[in-house]
Amino acid sequence: MAVALELSKKKWTGQVREVVLGATEAEGGTRSRTVTAGGENTLPFLDFEAPVPNPPRIAVEIVDRKPNDWSPILIETWGAVMDDPAEWAKAVEKLDVDLLLLRISLMDSEGKETTADKARASVRKVLDATGLPLIVFGPGQTDKDIEILVAVAEEAAGERIVLGVCDDKNYKTIVAAAMAHGHLVDARTAMDVNLAKQLNILISDVGLALNRVLMDPTTAALGYGVEYGYSAMERLRLAALQGDKMTQQPMLVTPGEEAWRMKEAKVGEDVPSSWGDWEERAISWETLTASTLIHSGADIVVLRHPESVHRVKSMISNLWKKGE
Amino acid sequence: MALTGLEIYKLLPKTNCKDCGFPTCLAFAMKLAAKQAELAACPHVSDEAKAALESAAAPPIRLISFGDAEQRIQVGNETELYRHDKSFFHKPGLLVRVRDDQPLEEVERLVSEIDSYSVDYVGQTLSLDGIAVQSVSKDPATFAKYVGAVRGKTKRPLMLMTDDAEVMKAGLAEVAGTTPLVYAANSDNWEAMAALAKEHKAPLAVTADGLEPLVEVVGHVRGAGVEDIVIDPQARAFDDSLEVLTQIRRLALQAKPDRLLGYPVITFAGEGSEGAAEESMLAAQQIVKYAGLVVMDHFDPAVAYPLLALRQNIYTDPRQPVQVTPGIYEINAPGKDHQLLITTNFSITYFSVANEVESSGIPAWLLIADSEGLSVLTGWAAGKFDADKIATTVKTSGIADKIGHRKLVIPGAVSVLSGELEDELDGWEIMVGPREAVDIPNFMKLWKA
Ligand code: B12
Numbered sequence: 001m002a003v004a005l006e007l008s009k010k011k012w013t014g015q016v017r018e019v020v021l022g023a024t025e026a027e028g029g030t031r032s033r034t035v036t037a038g039g040e041n042t043l044p045f046l047d048f049e050a051p052v053p054n055p056p057r058i059a060v061e062i063v064d065r066k067p068n069d070w071s072p073i074l075i076e077t078w079g080a081v082m083d084d085p086a087e088w089a090k091a092v093e094k095l096d097v098d099l100l101l102l103r104i105s106l107m108d109s110e111g112k113e114t115t116a117d118k119a120r121a122s123v124r125k126v127l128d129a130t131g132l133p134l135i136v137f138g139p140g141q142t143d144k145d146i147e148i149l150v151a152v153a154e155e156a157a158g159e160r161i162v163l164g165v166c167d168d169k170n171y172k173t174i175v176a177a178a179m180a181h182g183h184l185v186d187a188r189t190a191m192d193v194n195l196a197k198q199l200n201i202l203i204s205d206v207g208l209a210l211n212r213v214l215m216d217p218t219t220a221a222l223g224y225g226v227e228y229g230y231s232a233m234e235r236l237r238l239a240a241l242q243g244d245k246m247t248q249q250p251m252l253v254t255p256g257e258e259a260w261r262m263k264e265a266k267v268g269e270d271v272p273s274s275w276g277d278w279e280e281r282a283i284s285w286e287t288l289t290a291s292t293l294i295h296s297g298a299d300i301v302v303l304r305h306p307e308s309v310h311r312v313k314s315m316i317s318n319l320w321k322k323g324e
Numbered sequence: 325m326a327l328t329g330l331e332i333y334k335l336l337p338k339t340n341c342k343d344c345g346f347p348t349c350l351a352f353a354m355k356l357a358a359k360q361a362e363l364a365a366c367p368h369v370s371d372e373a374k375a376a377l378e379s380a381a382a383p384p385i386r387l388i389s390f391g392d393a394e395q396r397i398q399v400g401n402e403t404e405l406y407r408h409d410k411s412f413f414h415k416p417g418l419l420v421r422v423r424d425d426q427p428l429e430e431v432e433r434l435v436s437e438i439d440s441y442s443v444d445y446v447g448q449t450l451s452l453d454g455i456a457v458q459s460v461s462k463d464p465a466t467f468a469k470y471v472g473a474v475r476g477k478t479k480r481p482l483m484l485m486t487d488d489a490e491v492m493k494a495g496l497a498e499v500a501g502t503t504p505l506v507y508a509a510n511s512d513n514w515e516a517m518a519a520l521a522k523e524h525k526a527p528l529a530v531t532a533d534g535l536e537p538l539v540e541v542v543g544h545v546r547g548a549g550v551e552d553i554v555i556d557p558q559a560r561a562f563d564d565s566l567e568v569l570t571q572i573r574r575l576a577l578q579a580k581p582d583r584l585l586g587y588p589v590i591t592f593a594g595e596g597s598e599g600a601a602e603e604s605m606l607a608a609q610q611i612v613k614y615a616g617l618v619v620m621d622h623f624d625p626a627v628a629y630p631l632l633a634l635r636q637n638i639y640t641d642p643r644q645p646v647q648v649t650p651g652i653y654e655i656n657a658p659g660k661d662h663q664l665l666i667t668t669n670f671s672i673t674y675f676s677v678a679n680e681v682e683s684s685g686i687p688a689w690l691l692i693a694d695s696e697g698l699s700v701l702t703g704w705a706a707g708k709f710d711a712d713k714i715a716t717t718v719k720t721s722g723i724a725d726k727i728g729h730r731k732l733v734i735p736g737a738v739s740v741l742s743g744e745l746e747d748e749l750d751g752w753e754i755m756v757g758p759r760e761a762v763d764i765p766n767f768m769k770l771w772k773a
């Protein structure tokens with residue numbers, strides 16, 4: 001008895017927008033290449049329904065100064081390059097990743113508050129040191145973010161960098177800066193479909209084209225609420241595929257930052273023996289967080305550890321069939 | 325898939341005799357569809373109709389269990405494509421595979437290690453679920469020896485793996501009294517395997533390369549009277565596993581074809597990957613995307629813990645945050661001069677904090693506010709852990725009668741609340757603790773009453 005089997009193929013009516021990060025010389029920037037994210041017309045990697053034009057992209061996070069709150073494992077792995085963002089950026093480029101995320105910290109290494117000028121200088125250094133398209137995140141305080149990102153936008157004019165994070169408190173200024181200097185924004189909301197949609201609407205009302213907006217639905221680490229991020233992203237992606245134009249932005253999330261904040265990644269001593277080897281556990285914490293989010297629709301994941309980059313890259317190459 | 329009232333009506337006698345207590349067969353059918361009546365209320369329904377109705381009411385993915393009453397794996401009964409639509413229900417079983425061509429002592433050591441492995445995660449004890457024993461030797465006596473040795477080291481559920489019915493028989497003889505999973509029936513051996521599964525009342529895995537061959541063998545073993553089935557579509561690699569398991573879940577929920585895919589799926593993460601690191605990534609995908617059982621070829625606590633946490637997270641019910649009971653918690657037997665800390669009743673928050681306080685070895689009072697299961701910052705943003713809530717919790721908890729001082733440590737993440745709190749809590753000193761729970765022990769050492 002042969003059974004005829006009709007496969008279940010969904011025809012989605014909506015498609016995720018493609019967003020291009022970075023600008024080469026021909027496009028008025030200095031990046032060695034551009035990177036396109038998004039463009040899906042189906043759920044992650046389900047290319048039996050529709051070709052997936054771009055794989056999830058990997059960004060690696062660096063900081064404008066050696067961070068004092070990162071896990072000792074990261075400090076040891078990156079080593080001396082952490083003292084100089086240009087060197088750090090070069091080390092990232094060697095990992096053959098798609099994007100670089102530079103975070104501007106609130107305090108410099110002498111304990112003084114970072115100024116807009118210092119932030120500009122760091123961005124300049126990093127742009128000069130690598131050809132990777134750049135994402136710049138401010139320190140995460142509304143006033144300071146505005147001050148710094150506005151200056152950074154001007155410094156990097158024409159480079160089509162991503163300014164982040166852009167939220168419901170700072171969006172007017174950040175979006176204006178992006179529009180004035182040809183950049184993109186990372187629109188962050190708190191794990192909620194309607195909030196994400198609302199912020200996209202506000203941003204496009206100010207006048208920024210939606211092909212310049214990444215949507216950042218916020219995430220949490222494995223063990224600390226990753227399931228909320230997972231479901232928020234899955235719902236956003238389904239809404240996009242079902243044709244809701246205001247949720248059709250590629251999604252950026254920061255599993256590296258979240259995972260490495262957690263005790264499992266940060267602490268090696270006085271932990272239960274069932275937690276196993278510290279470094280392997282820490283890297284798995286980051287890679288499993290990233291994998292989970294990629295399977296719910298992440299288009300850009302920001303990572304911290306080189307071995308995690310290697311593992312996530314290999315997973316993506318096993319899943320993505322080059323747009324066929 | 326559930327039938328509509330009209331579909332059910334077609335199966336009823338249509339005599340409107342009212343014996344069921346409803347005026348017409350149609351009225352009764354409507355109540356059945358709404359699950360407000362039981363089919364047994366109609367004394368006249370034919371056996372054929374009864375069977376059709378019962379099978380239609382059965383869950384789209386059959387619940388399968390193996391092991392014994394104390395330690396068993398129970399998977400299936402899933403009803404959703406997306407967890408946000410309701411929930412995922414039965415966490416996939418995680419098994420580690422051993423083979424009968426490995427040195428016996430090595431197998432015994434590994435099995436003991438896995439058997440005794442457990443990790444504490446937010447108050448729950450998580451462990452791996454079972455062992456798969458595979459015959460590579462193809463020799464009944466050797467397989468029996470290994471199965472017996474494994475059984476000697478663990479009471480966890482076992483899965484026996486061979487395509488040779490004679491070898492399987494030898495293995496099954498070693499596990500009498502418990503129910504293993506029999507792996508596997510294929511297009512050649514299904515008759516013998518189905519007979520063995522029935523004889524031992526054990527669930528049977530069916531394996532075939534691809535969905536069409538698979539449903540064909542499932543049809544055979546079902547025809548032979550086996551009801552408890554696990555399916556293996558032999559989709560090993562990352563891309564195949566994701567596509568095929570997605571297909572199976574979709575088709576199973578539509579009860580297509582003829583419910584032949586309505587069973588938990590078994591995957592072999594080690595076969596679709598190279599090395600332990602890649603295996604962990606593939607197992608993670610399969611946990612998230614529709615596997616019922618995941619068999620791994622490596623065991624490392626540093627990987628088992630994150631996989632178990634992931635499984636726990638994805639299978640929590642999104643309709644209700646996991647909470648602990650609000651109130652006063654005494655940690656390390658505190659007295660009236662020991663410090664007081666406050667946090668929320670979101671279980672992840674509570675355990676992150678309570679574990680640190682406990683491991684500091686320093687006695688302390690932990691006050692848990694009713695934030696309705698929200699974390700510190702989420703609770704604050706939602707008005708469920710703001711200055712008002714904290715002040716009310718302190719005032720109504722009775723903590724003031726238990727301690728001699730008036731100092732309260734709040735989470736570093738809500739340091740901005742301290743001014744407002746000092747206004748609301750007359751006579752109290754508000755101390756801002758660290759942002760992350762990891763730093764609590766060092767902070768607690770600084771305490772002076
Ligand atoms: C998961 C999550 C949710 C989940 C809820 C999870 C839950 N049960 O609480 C959902 C999706 C439902 C949600 C909803 C919202 N969220 Co929310 N959410 C998060 C997220 C991603 C993680 C929170 C979490 O679970 N952390 C893990 C727990 C363990 O952390 P924790 O409780 O803070 O505990 C740690 C420390 O504080 C410390 N600690 C805890 N207690 C104590 C006590 C003492 C004495 C000390 C010393 C230390 C200490 O130890 C713990 C471990 O280090 C964060 C962003 C992020 N990545 O952190 C946003 C976040 C908390 N959410 C936010 C917001 C705004 C919201 C909403 C209001 C959005 C909205 N308008 O709908 C809603 C409100 C909820 C509602 N009305 O129902 C904001 C809060 C912003 C702010 N600063 O006010 C955040 C920070 C995101 C952001 N950047 O915008 N959220």
Ligand code: SF4
Nearest residue numbers: 340341342344349366
């Ligand atoms: S008892 Fe059966 S046959 Fe009689 S009315 Fe009810 S459903 Fe119809």
